[in-house]
Amino acid sequence: MARGPFSDGLLAPLDAARSAALRRAGPWLGPFFADRDRRVLWLGLSSVAVAFVATGAAPLWLLLLGPLLLGVPHLLSDVRYLVVRPGLHRDGWLMVGLGAPLLAVTLGANPAVGVLAAVPAVLSAPRSRRRAPALAVAGALAVAAWANADGFQLIFVHAHNLVALALWFFLRSRPASHAWVPLAALAGSGLALAGALDPLVTRFGGWSAPATGLDFGELVVSHADGLEPTLAARAVLSFCFLQSVHYAVWLRLIPEDARPRRAPRPFAASWRALVHDFGAPALAAVAALAVGLAAWGLLAPGPARDGYLRLATFHGYLELAVAARWLSQGRLA
Template sequence: MLPPMTATAPALTRTAVNLPALGMAAAATVALAAALRAPLAATVAGFVVFGALHNVLELRYVLGRFAQVLTGRFLGVLVGLVTIIALCRLLALPRTEILVGYALLAAASLWCLKHRPLLLAAAIVLLAVAAAGSLAWPAHHFVVFTHLHNIVPLFFVWEWSRSPAVRAVCVGWVLVIPAALLAGAADSLIRVDGPVKFSPAATPLLDGQMAARLLAVFAFLQTMHYVVWVWLLPRYAPSATRRFEERVPALTGWRAWALGAIAACALALILLADYSTGRGVYASLATYHAYLEFPVLLALVFTLRKGQQS
């Protein structure tokens, strides 16, 4: 059983509690307008400006906030598996990536449920069934994975904040607004502003109006995903940063931001030279922050005790 987490964020005053909620609500309003009228421009511009930076800041938060989860031999196993996934993306081996991705989930399940054999057995069976489906329909797998990655911040914000306002706003932008868009509530406002190949949400599985809805949903969720990792948690969860800096002194203070900015500039240069190559390089490096989220989520569900979030 994982030891209880220590409080890693100070108690917030009534005024401070509302600032994150108001900020996210304002950001969601702007993000929704951009996603409806120019989804591809919002997707590409956000990716170029914030893609690399949010990778660095998310890893900083997760490695700081959940230091007792991502540590020791377990962290070594996860990093090794994610490195294989990164290589699979560079070499365009999607089915191998799927297999290794499920192996990572199996390793995380074993770590979280090693003292709960019935739950572990159920988890392994579920993963085996899901893996079979993913291998049978790999295009579906990556579309679903891409969209799931954008809603993961809901769980991290929920774990971090006790504020009903913050949680309500997060549920609104993660679940309610995307559901309304997919149901067609804003069809008259959606405008596809370029070739769908420039969006990670592009899929041969759907076309017509549903494809346009998915593009808008992805642009909206990606923008809000960046808001969480680049503004909300760096601003309002400084204790996670402090814990990370204790682990990695070389990236204290402004250095993490500088690393993200340098990576963003390098990525922009590659994208300008060859957009497809830039996307491939980014997708490979982004596996570290994307795949490390899921073992942490499993730990949150199965091992972290109630009442230990700050």
Template sequence: MLPGRRPFAAATPAAPIAVFCVVAGAALVAALRLPATVTVLGLAMFGILHNVLEIRYVSGRFAAILTGRFLGLLVVLITGIMLCRLVPMLSWSAPAEILLGYAVLGVACWWGLRRRAPLLVAALAFLVLAAGGSLAFPAYHFVFLTHLHNVVPLFFLWEWARELRQGRAAFRATHVVWVLLIPALILAGTFDAWVGGDQNGAAAAFAGGGERLMAAYTPPAWLDTAFALRLLVVFAFLQTMHYVVWVWFMPRYARPATERFERRAGALRGRRAWLLGLAGGALLAVLFATDYAGGKTLYGAVASYHAYLEFPVLLALLAGAGDLTGERE
């Protein structure tokens, strides 16, 4: 904590709650009216930046777990996933990514449950069964993973709220509403009358067509149903809120995590992480403009690290593996 700065835990979370409510309302309207535009432009503008800032938060906040051989093994496995994503058209790339992804989960289970053998055996058995299902239905696996990534901030926000001395329940309830309730209402068709048609417009055409865009967020069996457009709206909404969490909230209200990260990675102190994210985003935007498919492939590869690094931390949290932050409440 910087000298003279009052910990946020000493204050009420009224201001961020209000901001999240206002932003969620605006994001919902934008996602309903322009789902394809919000999805495509959001990725181009904030994709790389939120990658950098999320990795900064997670590796700083959970420095107690992301260290030593455990971190080294995760980096090796996730680098393998990145290489698979760089060659997505090869027949072995998708199965290899699935297996490496479950290997990441297996390593995380081992770390969190290594002192509880019965639970570890049960967890590994479940992962084996799940891996079999994912290999049998890879398209469903990747769609599920895509949407799950946008739900993950709820767990980090929930864990972060341990620091609040008051207003914790209201803070957590606010995030449950936008992460779970609003998407459920969208999927139920509550807002169908307000959904726009830009999935057949310029943004969708730029991304290779509306059907191709929606296929990335829809299980194959639902592509010709109303759920396809609803899932695109859900993704556009949650992606926007996802960026708000990592680009605005965590940098502003989780400064101790940033300071801990900067002690480990001095080269990215201060504004350098932001400059890295903005510069990478600018380069990606240029690539998107000239070759959207190539840009999406490159982004997917780079995003492997922030997407897959979340899961070991979450599994360790759920396993109750002690104080993963290295801090006391």
């Protein structure tokens, strides 16, 4: 990929600054970051820790700013590593089979339609003895979604954050120590549900943040309807925490693991790889979308967040479809 004014003009100085910082911090950080396996482990654990503390300190701000600032980039990463890098986009029929239900569910179709995106994802993979079980799982989920759309969506909105962790974990063969990352995420979710974050949220006044336009009472109805009120608030905290981990997975862990180069990659090289994957026009459109969403968020945070969430509906079902495909290929084992 050719160099350009963006990579040479803006990113080259950033790379120089990062190199200088790494040289200075080398004696301390080197052992943790020089090796990819170790780097990914520490990035994962520190992401989980930061997400946990941030959830305790300012959950409503995290629920607002996470989608507005990281939402679009994480969708781009989602499509990049689930569709573009594996080359699924080269299969036109598969794109139609995947895209139609994903578009339909984004436009408001029953969630069962979104789940059915798993069918073409599985059937287009090389035939294997795991195909039938993968289709059976997808079918069972579709039936469950059709029978009880509300309940399914309520569970799915929480569970899809964990699907991303599973996709990351099974992206490649990795040391057993990496299992600490999903275990830490599960532990953090469990602690939030058990009330461990309550004192922290109270200490930082996080139960209320009028400037965000978000309200815990309303979030409880939308994210944890039917639960006992205190447990429901903790479920919202758990969602907030896992959503932050979800963003970290797509924006840090998966890109680290998916690139051929094991050493940290310069920003300029990462940019050129991104341009190679999507092309400049598509990236310009995504950048405009991200900037537009952030600007909208400055003017009307609540509606902007709603708008993003409406747009992002497809990605949870895309993750589910690819997870089913990997299940059929024996990668989730």
